[in-house]
Each structure stands twice: as C-alpha cells, then as structure tokens.
Amino acid sequence: MRLAATLLCFIAWMPISGTAIATGNTDENKALRDVFGVVKGTSESIDSEGVVWVHMDVTTRQGEIVPVRVAPLAVMQSQDVRFEDGDRVRLRLFVGDSPVDASRVRNLDSGRTLRLRRLHGQPIWDRSTLGPSSRPQAHRGKRGGPKG
Numbered sequence: 001m002r003l004a005a006t007l008l009c010f011i012a013w014m015p016i017s018g019t020a021i022a023t024g025n026t027d028e029n030k031a032l033r034d035v036f037g038v039v040k041g042t043s044e045s046i047d048s049e050g051v052v053w054v055h056m057d058v059t060t061r062q063g064e065i066v067p068v069r070v071a072p073l074a075v076m077q078s079q080d081v082r083f084e085d086g087d088r089v090r091l092r093l094f095v096g097d098s099p100v101d102a103s104r105v106r107n108l109d110s111g112r113t114l115r116l117r118r119l120h121g122q123p124i125w126d127r128s129t130l131g132p133s134s135r136p137q138a139h140r141g142k143r144g145g146p147k148g
Contacts, residue, residue, distance in 0.1 A: 030121050031095045032103060035066055039087045044073060051130045055099070056083055058091060066091075069099040071116050075125050081114040083107060094121055
C-alpha cells in the first residue's frame with residue numbers, strides 16, 4: 001500500500017512540461033501549457049486603471065521558476081480562492097504571453113479551482129466592473145437574436 005501511495009504521489013507531481021494545446025485561434029495564436037509546481041511567493045501590482053492584480057511565482061519539479069499573473073484581486077476574492085507559499089498547484093497557462101497569464105489554477109492542497117479565462121485568453125470577468133473598490137461581476141453572454 002505504501003508503494004502505491006508513493007507511486008501515486010510521484011505521478012501526481014510529474015510535470016507536463018512541453019505539453020501544449022493549440023487553441024486554433026488564428027487571430028491570437030495562443031497555446032496552453034499545463035504546469036505542476038509549488039507556490040514560492042505572491043505579490044500584488046496596480047495597473048493604470050487602479051485594478052489590483054495578484055501575481056505568483058511557481059517552482060516546477062525541474063526547478064524552473066514560472067512567474068504568473070493570476071487575476072485581479074477582486075476576482076479571486078469573489079471566488080473565495082487564495083494561494084500561499086508552499087501550496088501545490090496545477091496551472092493552465094497561455095504560452096508566449098508576457099507576463100504569463102493563467103487560464104485556470106487549481107490548489108491541489110485545498111481542492112479549489114480558480115477559473116479565469118476562456119480558451120482563447122478572454123477573461124471570464126467583465127473588466128468594466130473592476131476598479132480599486134469594486135467587486136467583479138461574471139461576464140455572461142446575452143440571449144436573443146439580432147436587433148431589428
């Protein structure tokens with residue numbers, strides 16, 4: 001039983017480095033990469049519109065440090081998700097972006113998943129609702145046909 005548990009832990013920590021998933025978007029040809037690692041630091045920055053962004057550094061099993069721009073703080077607070085040093089995480093990242101944007105982040109210790117962007121990189125939140133003191137509202141599509 002102990003060998004099976006050890007093997008399972010090893011497999012769960014095996015990175016999928018180099019695994020890219022083509023999005024098929026010809027306008028913004030982005031690819032996704034899955035990364036397993038450990039949070040080694042978080043920070044915040046404020047953009048030109050006064051929105052507070054959360055960043056984190058993740059160390060992979062190979063020792064690579066991946067700096068990630070996670071999401072606006074208000075988005076993380078609305079989903080009641082946080083990350084601390086030492087948390088084991090699985091990230092789905094957009095390759096080629098600078099800073100690297102996360103599409104999804106799963107905290108393997110708490111089991112919580114933060115969903116952030118659609119397949120082609122569009123945020124799931126409505127940026128117009130974000131500000132220094134505002135809470136985000138999820139971006140939802142509109143129903144109905146063309147206006148006549």
